[in-house]
Amino acid sequence: MDSHLRREIILDNYQEPVNRGLVDDSSYLKTNTNSESCIDNLDFMMKVVDGKISDIRFDGEACVISTSASSILINSLLGKSVLEAKEILHNYQDMIYEKDYDKSLLGELEVYDEISKQPNRVNCALLPSVAINNMIKELENM
Amino acid sequence: MHREDFAMLQGSDLVYFDNGATTLKPKCVVSDMMDYYTKHTSNIHRGDYDFAILTNKLYDDTRDVVCKFINCNSSKEVVFTGGATMSINMVVFGYMRNHLKKGDEVLLTKSEHASNVLPWIKLSEEIGIVIKYMDLDSNYTLSVASVLKSISDKTKVISIAHVTNVVGDVRDIEAIGKICKDAGILFNVDGAQSVPHMKVDFIKSNIDFLSFSGHKMGGPTGVGVLVGKEKLLNEMEPLCYGGGMNQSFEGDSSYELKKAPLKFEAGTPPIAEVIGLRRAILYLMDIGMDKIHEHEISLKKYLVKELENIPNIVLYNKDSESGILAFNIEGVFAQDSSVYLNHYNICVRAGNHCAKMLKDYIGIKNTVRVSMYLYNTINDIDRLVEVLKNSQDIFKVVL
Structure with missing residues (x-):
């Protein structure tokens, strides 16, 4: 990806992230993700209706990578079935870990395809995917 | 002072300001x-x-x-x-x-x-x-x-x-x-x-x-x-x-x-x-502990004076009498600032620095910390100040 475009997408999502701000609604699943290896601290909440993700929201203090990745990931998961979401999350994590992945599923998330070159940023990029995975696991254990 | 005693400072443009975490070894x-x-x-x-x-x-x-x-x-x-x-x-x-x-x-x-x-x-x-x-x-x-x-x-x-x-x-x-x-x-x-x-x-x-x-x-x-x-x-x-x-x-x-x-x-x-x-x-x-302390305080005073001239830098402890200065670039998350400084081979630490209750007082969780030691110099500070002056381009550098 062109580096200007990459920067523009990340910055747009950092400066004006989608769905930033939590709501007081007990029908949402909730999780906090406080990474052990960095100082980001974000709260996530997710609503699933009839097996589809109808809303994901987040808030907290985090770096440009965590914040933008939260925004882009939320955008790509809204309206998807839980099964589709798991597939996207799985491929996203494979990309971050430099494994083979299906590009066609990731869209703008591909802006992080070279993040592994900055090992101190890998956890930042993974943070929202770990949080959303946690909520999906909680849903499946209900 | 005594930079020649430290192998990591030889033949390198390293600016090491993370001495609160650990120091270089003579x-x-x-x-x-x-x-x-x-x-x-x-x-x-x-x-x-x-x-x-x-x-x-x-x-x-x-x-x-x-x-x-x-x-x-x-x-x-x-x-x-x-x-x-x-x-x-x-x-x-x-x-x-x-x-x-x-x-x-x-x-x-x-x-x-x-x-x-x-x-x-x-x-x-x-x-x-x-x-x-x-x-x-x-x-x-x-x-x-x-x-x-x-x-x-x-x-x-x-x-x-x-x-x-x-x-x-x-x-x-x-x-x-x-x-x-x-x-x-x-x-x-x-x-x-x-x-x-x-x-x-x-x-x-x-x-x-x-x-x-x-x-x-x-x-x-x-x-x-x-x-x-x-x-x-x-x-x-x-x-x-x-x-x-x-x-x-x-x-x-x-x-x-x-x-x-x-x-x-x-x-x-x-x-x-x-x-x-x-x-x-x-x-x-x-070397003498009094000499080391005086050196660090004079460096900090100089650093504070220089940073006060940069409008988007927020200082949290400019008056304390040691070589430690906590700051943020306004509107920038501390870790992004430290990643930015790393691009210029300037080492600082971002975070809550294990003092997690301090946020009750200063109202923010994370800061960038400069902590100095005997081998830091005015030149080190000038390098840091210069890079912070140009921090409006931070995301061009970081991303």
Whole structure:
């Protein structure tokens, strides 16, 4: 990806992230993700209706990578079935870990395809995917 | 000053401002440790061959060097530990657990490092001591008046950092030590951020327990010191039992421990590290602690003056008398700032710096911390200031 475009997408999502701000609604699943290896601290909440993700929201203090990745990931998961979401999350994590992945599923998330070159940023990029995975696991254990 | 003594500063444009986390090592420290590993590797105690005797001599001599360095009463008051964290845990769980009781009050502050908070919280869970936090002033410092105001007839311990690791304020431990002495309160001092940077006097400040780490003063990782009054150390229980710390043990389960400090050093200690620490202390004493402190303060004053001219830099502790400055670039997350500085080979630390309760006062969780040492220069600061002046382009650099 062109580096200007990459920067523009990340910055747009950092400066004006989608769905930033939590709501007081007990029908949402909730999780906090406080990474052990960095100082980001974000709260996530997710609503699933009839097996589809109808809303994901987040808030907290985090770096440009965590914040933008939260925004882009939320955008790509809204309206998807839980099964589709798991597939996207799985491929996203494979990309971050430099494994083979299906590009066609990731869209703008591909802006992080070279993040592994900055090992101190890998956890930042993974943070929202770990949080959303946690909520999906909680849903499946209900 | 003395940059030529540090291998990591040779032939490099490195600006190392993360000395609160750990310091660079002078060549003489590495050399003494290398000698141990290549010329006189041996265990301490009871070696009858020549180079084992040399190792033993260096190990034991380190206690005398520490004693002279921080002015305690004798080398019997010097215990080698794994680091300042271990030292404080030994005090809390080896001494305080057996000498405090339910309802006794321990005074801390909210700018303490985790290692001077969590052991106390754990002890309060175990035996019901009460932790109280002394108020900080508007610039996040601890005044003697605040200490006096906080003491009650239940106060048994005051446990504070001499210099805090985010605000960098230098507590008046001489005055606080006198208050403790007069009131019969135990005075536990975390010297991790002060002992490497300024003259600390154990006797003059009436300290009961003093903890510090080797790696924050040019020494190796894995070794620290607990200095405790001899009487208190003899009343303190070891947390670790084994060889080297017992006088005898018998089949009927009777045993006798050695006296302090040896009863606290079970198993083979970090010998190379103690030898490295010895050299680091001799190196610092040779330069002079007052000179190091003055150097750091003058650098900080210059840094503050320069940063105050940059409109989007927020400073949190410009007045504290140490080489520590916490700041943020307005609107930028601290970690993004430190990643940005790394692009210019400037090393700082971003985070809460293990002082997680300080956010109650300063209202923000994370800062960028510059912490200086003897080898930092005006040129280092000019480099930092120049890069911060151009920080409007930060995301072009970071992303």
